Amino acid sequence: MTAVVLTAMVNGRPVSCSIPPNLLLVDFLRDELGLLGTKQSCEVQVCGACTVLVDDRPVSSCCFLAADIDGRRVQTIEGLVDTPFYERVAQAFVRHAAVQCGFCTPGMLLTAKVLDERGTPMTAQQLRADLAGNLCRCTGYQSILDALEDALGEGPQS
Amino acid sequence: MKLPQFELHRPTSVDAAARLLADLGDDGSAFSGGTELLLAMKLGLIKSRHLVDLKGLPELHGIELRPGGVWIGAGVTHAEIEASPAVRAILAPLAVMASQIANMRVRAVGTIGGNLCFADPNSDPATFLSAVGARLRTWVRGESREVAPEEFTVGPYQTVLEPGDLLLGVWVPTPPPSANVVHLRMKIHERPSVTVAAMVEASHGEVVAARLAVGSVGPKVLQVDLGEELRGLGGSAYSSRVGALVALLAGSIPLLPERPESPEYQRHLVRVLSTRALEVGLAAATSSAGRPAQNGGGEA
Ligand SMILES: Cc1cc2nc3c(=O)[nH]c(=O)nc-3n(C[C@H](O)[C@H](O)[C@H](O)COP(=O)(O)OP(=O)(O)OC[C@H]3O[C@@H](n4cnc5c(N)ncnc54)[C@H](O)[C@@H]3O)c2cc1C
Numbered sequence: 001m002t003a004v005v006l007t008a009m010v011n012g013r014p015v016s017c018s019i020p021p022n023l024l025l026v027d028f029l030r031d032e033l034g035l036l037g038t039k040q041s042c043e044v045q046v047c048g049a050c051t052v053l054v055d056d057r058p059v060s061s062c063c064f065l066a067a068d069i070d071g072r073r074v075q076t077i078e079g080l081v082d083t084p085f086y087e088r089v090a091q092a093f094v095r096h097a098a099v100q101c102g103f104c105t106p107g108m109l110l111t112a113k114v115l116d117e118r119g120t121p122m123t124a125q126q127l128r129a130d131l132a133g134n135l136c137r138c139t140g141y142q143s144i145l146d147a148l149e150d151a152l153g154e155g156p157q158s
Numbered sequence: 159m160k161l162p163q164f165e166l167h168r169p170t171s172v173d174a175a176a177r178l179l180a181d182l183g184d185d186g187s188a189f190s191g192g193t194e195l196l197l198a199m200k201l202g203l204i205k206s207r208h209l210v211d212l213k214g215l216p217e218l219h220g221i222e223l224r225p226g227g228v229w230i231g232a233g234v235t236h237a238e239i240e241a242s243p244a245v246r247a248i249l250a251p252l253a254v255m256a257s258q259i260a261n262m263r264v265r266a267v268g269t270i271g272g273n274l275c276f277a278d279p280n281s282d283p284a285t286f287l288s289a290v291g292a293r294l295r296t297w298v299r300g301e302s303r304e305v306a307p308e309e310f311t312v313g314p315y316q317t318v319l320e321p322g323d324l325l326l327g328v329w330v331p332t333p334p335p336s337a338n339v340v341h342l343r344m345k346i347h348e349r350p351s352v353t354v355a356a357m358v359e360a361s362h363g364e365v366v367a368a369r370l371a372v373g374s375v376g377p378k379v380l381q382v383d384l385g386e387e388l389r390g391l392g393g394s395a396y397s398s399r400v401g402a403l404v405a406l407l408a409g410s411i412p413l414l415p416e417r418p419e420s421p422e423y424q425r426h427l428v429r430v431l432s433t434r435a436l437e438v439g440l441a442a443a444t445s446s447a448g449r450p451a452q453n454g455g456g457e458a
Contacts, residue, residue, distance in 0.1 A: 001163045001164070001165060002165055002166075004166060020163070020164055021164060021165065021166035021209075022160070022161040022162065022164055023161075024160070024161060024196075027160070043200065044197055045193060045197065045260075045261070045263060045264055046261075046348055048261070048263065051263060057237070057266040058262050058263045058266055059263050059266060059267050060193075060263045060267075061194060061195045061263070062159075063192060063197050063200070064196070064267065065166075065192065065196070068192075068213075068286070085264050092383055110263065114262065130262060131265060132261060133260070133262055133264075134261075135263020142271065
């Protein structure tokens with residue numbers, strides 16, 4: 001198996017290395033870079049726990065080749081903390097008790113980041129549709145939707 | 159789950175990719191977004207030792223308005239179709255259909271070409287494109303050819319393409335000004351249980367042409383031209399004729415075995431969604447005559 005040479009920006013830091021072509025992005029992030037905030041759950045692109053952003057687009061890192069981040073920017077949950085967006089959404093999650101076990105939370109926040117980048121306030125209905133691809137087995141979703149509506153919706157932003 | 163070992167090839171032209179895939183034969187797979195391919199390889203269902211990445215082929219990218227329609231490259235993602243002003247300008251329901259596929263991540267990475275070439279029977283695009291009379295452009299042994307979507311798919315996970323053949327893109331003709339396109343689907347699991355699309359063209363409240371496509375239930379999309387049967391009809395005559403035709407279709411459409419839904423339920427859904435699509439199609443075509451097909455569709 002011929003190795004693939006990879007140069008990318010991960011959370012604003014340059015990464016350069018040689019990897020096997022069959023390495024999945026989730027394994028590269030967790031095992032090679034030690035970025036454990038990216039979670040692995042369903043492994044079939046249904047649950048959203050492994051969501052990361054590649055050039056600002058959401059991808060399921062469980063079914064995405066690490067080789068395909070060559071020349072691109074990757075953002076994981078570790079790259080989101082300390083940003084104003086994170087502060088705003090994390091506080092809303094705390095206010096609404098939208099976190100229980102927390103396994104789905106990184107994926108929820110990265111998905112929310114994509115929605116926030118659109119720059120238009122989200123209605124509750126849009127949020128429901130756009131978050132349909134992120135599963136949570138604790139909260140029953142309402143608290144997550146409430147938190148995101150609070151943080152990204154039309155109401156006064158905190 | 160890990161992926162088995164393979165070599166990754168990155169050609170930069172259609173010709174080079176096609177030659178490589180022809181040489182590799184059954185050992186090679188074309189690779190676009192990988193949302194189906196990598197999944198199938200993880201599960202051990204596909205065992206290719208060489209992946210030929212199509213993302214570097216400029217010919218497969220881009221959405222272009224051209225006289226008479228819009229060209230969509232095989233490498234265009236569902237998210238790009240969803241957001242495309244060109245698509246919205248001539249056929250907004252196509253953008254709405256794209257926005258309902260899978261989830262945001264699969265739409266951001268998965269391509270229309272990958273969807274059609276994988277030939278999963280649960281394909282919303284194959285069904286939609288069949289109803290609107292789209293044409294697929296393929297690259298077959300070094301020659302460009304054209305094929306209808308319903309002929310491109312042979313059966314579940316099988317297309318007319320041989321190793322070394324590629325899908326280049328999709329030509330979507332602008333619907334006639336008095337036509338209306340309606341796409342409806344019902345989804346319980348990840349992929350649609352039934353997906354239906356209708357194009358109805360009308361003049362003064364009476365049908366001029368009508369086409370219906372039904373996907374997900376059978377081994378491939380079933381497309382029926384209802385022009386002969388419905389031409390000249392409107393109002394309650396149209397409704398009762400639609401009722402009879404759709405009942406016949408729902409009762410006789412071939413079903414795939416081993417679906418999670420019961421046959422009765424599938425036939426029921428085919429009947430309800432087909433009727434609704436044809437009814438909404440005529441009503442909207444009548445009220446929007448002279449304007450481009452703008453009616454949406456939706457989750458039933
Ligand atoms: C969780 C989930 C939910 C989904 N829900 C829906 C849904 O609701 N409705 C729906 O219609 N679809 C649905 N899909 C399918 C989705 O649309 C496809 O996964 C996606 O479009 C495939 O595109 P890709 O670029 O990732 O293809 P790949 O995985 O890269 O390729 C798929 C197949 O096509 C071949 N191929 C790709 N491009 C070409 C080409 N240009 N020429 C020749 N061969 C080619 C590959 O060799 C491979 O066999 C869903 C998928 C997932 C994973």
